[in-house]
């Protein structure tokens with residue numbers, strides 16, 4: 001724990017706590033909502049740690065909405081039912097251009113207006129919720145429920161970093177209710193599913209199911225591990241100011257610190273339709289699923305005039321895009337062996353074009369899924385591809401069966417190495433039990449070289465096939481021992497491409513700890529968790545020494561991850577592997593750490609009094625950046641910092657030719673985080 005010079009006086013503590021909370025809120029917004037951080041993670045951590053230290057010292061100053069209180073430790077017994085401030089109606093839907101023109105016609109007639117100004121927003125395929133704030137502070141968050149009443153899921157919603165626990169002072173909003181849509185980003189969804197598959201759990205069918213399953217989970221700690229996000233799209237209740245337009249409201253919500261999605265103004269329904277067509281292409285590139293576009297009348301007085309039916313408001317409509325679905329035939333079912341030994345059945349399809357890509361394979365996940373769908377080789381099936389999600393088989397078209405379709409049985413032996421493939425207690429997956437199975441080795445090494453891991457371009461499956469089959473590579477560390485001559489032994493590997501690959505492998509040594517941790521393929525440790533571990537430990541040595549208890553104290557790290565990490569590093573084979581990788585020069589520290597530790601191995605001596613620091617504070621600064629401080633000058637001393645009335649040490653330093661810095665230069669050094677060139 002660092003030394004923060006904690007105030008002893010409670011009033012001073014209160015002041016500093018307020019300051020810190022405000023600053024953390026601001027930086028949260030910059031980081032999570034705007035994706036545009038102003039400070040480094042390290043600097044952010046320091047603010048957070050100081051706040052935690054102060055709150056520990058003065059527990060009476062902890063409030064429920066302090067940034068330190070996002071993740072509750074208590075499990076939820078049952079969700080209470082709460083009433084919404086305003087009824088949550090659903091939206092009227094249309095699947096066609098004509099439906100939209102009819103909607104517009106009804107509105108124009110009712111408002112006696114020839115052209116209506118609309119606001120269009122993407123319709124997130126997520127979960128509707130309401131957030132209620134009093135005195136700018138989050139009081140409650142609830143599911144939509146039946147529209148009038150929903151379930152209180154505040155504890156879970158608080159773990160979502162883009163939901164402000166306290167809103168900005170810059171807005172007039174004080175006591176109000178907002179509506180939003182909870183969703184899981186597509187990449188996070190895929191990561192979650194991969195780790196569930198690794199654990200032998202059933203993957204979620206789509207991001208929407210993953211989000212709704214998560215938000216109603218009984219353990220906030222588990223919720224915090226799954227990266228949910230939210231877009232706020234409406235102000236449903238407000239005690240203060242009335243706004244004139246929907247646009248104005250959205251701007252105000254943004255100002256308050258909410259994450260508001262892109263929106264566009266459109267004059268008249270033809271402009272709306274034009275934009276909807278543009279969005280149909282745009283949506284494929286988003287990292288979240290949208291299933292349509294919401295169209296709202298901009299003028300809020302018109303909302304009152306138009307009113308609502310019992311089901312939906314008359315001033316809004318949702319246009320739904322047609323789902324990307326097609327039928328095709330399953331020509332075969334193949335088995336893939338993954339890096340954990342899991343056998344995955346994959347349907348080989350007669351190729352079709354869906355959502356802009358050619359689809360010729362679809363995962364069937366596991367034997368339970370095959371049974372559930374009752375899928376057979378030769379069946380005609382309905383395939384759906386949503387956004388970036390891998391294609392899914394929705395259902396079998398049984399009416400089209402000819403009678404010659406073949407039932408599929410999962411093999412009880414690994415199709416690659418012939419070892420037994422077993423289904424362990426409670427797991428849906430069948431696994432090859434041979435850890436040396438070539439298929440597993442190939443997959444593990446391929447994962448290590450993946451773009452999001454060590455980013456080794458050119459390490460494709462075909463090459464790996466040869467490297468592993470020729471016994472040239474049995475593990476990651478072997479990659480770093482490869483020579484051009486080794487590679488050239490492999491068929492069709494020329495000098496140029498061999499050199500390029502070796503360059504890539506060499507370059508990967510510098511990728512840093514987060515990518516190493518992800519690349520190692522520790523169960524439950526996806527990219528996100530790897531980053532969190534890196535931010536908290538900075539070096540693999542520190543992570544390897546840690547305990548489950550310490551890990552569980554970290555936001556977003558639950559018991560399963562903690563256990564998995566600790567047991568991975570306990571395993572002798574894994575420790576050996578880390579040693580070998582280190583020996584080969586693979587960097588096992590965070591990049592931040594490498595930058596922050598710019599004084600590593602540098603010995604300091606202080607003499608005389610400094611103006612801005614006590615001796616202890618100055619020493620602490622040096623140590624923080626990896627430097628060392630000794631009390632007397634010796635051969636080891638690199639730098640002497642002179643203050644007022646320096647002692648005899650200065651003379652000795654001059655004799656020894658040691659670099660001398662005055663206080664100003666010392667401060668400059670700490671600010672630049674770079675050794676001065678003359679040193």
Ligand SMILES: [Zn+2]
Pocket residue numbers: 337414415416417418419432433434437438439
């Ligand atoms: Zn095998």
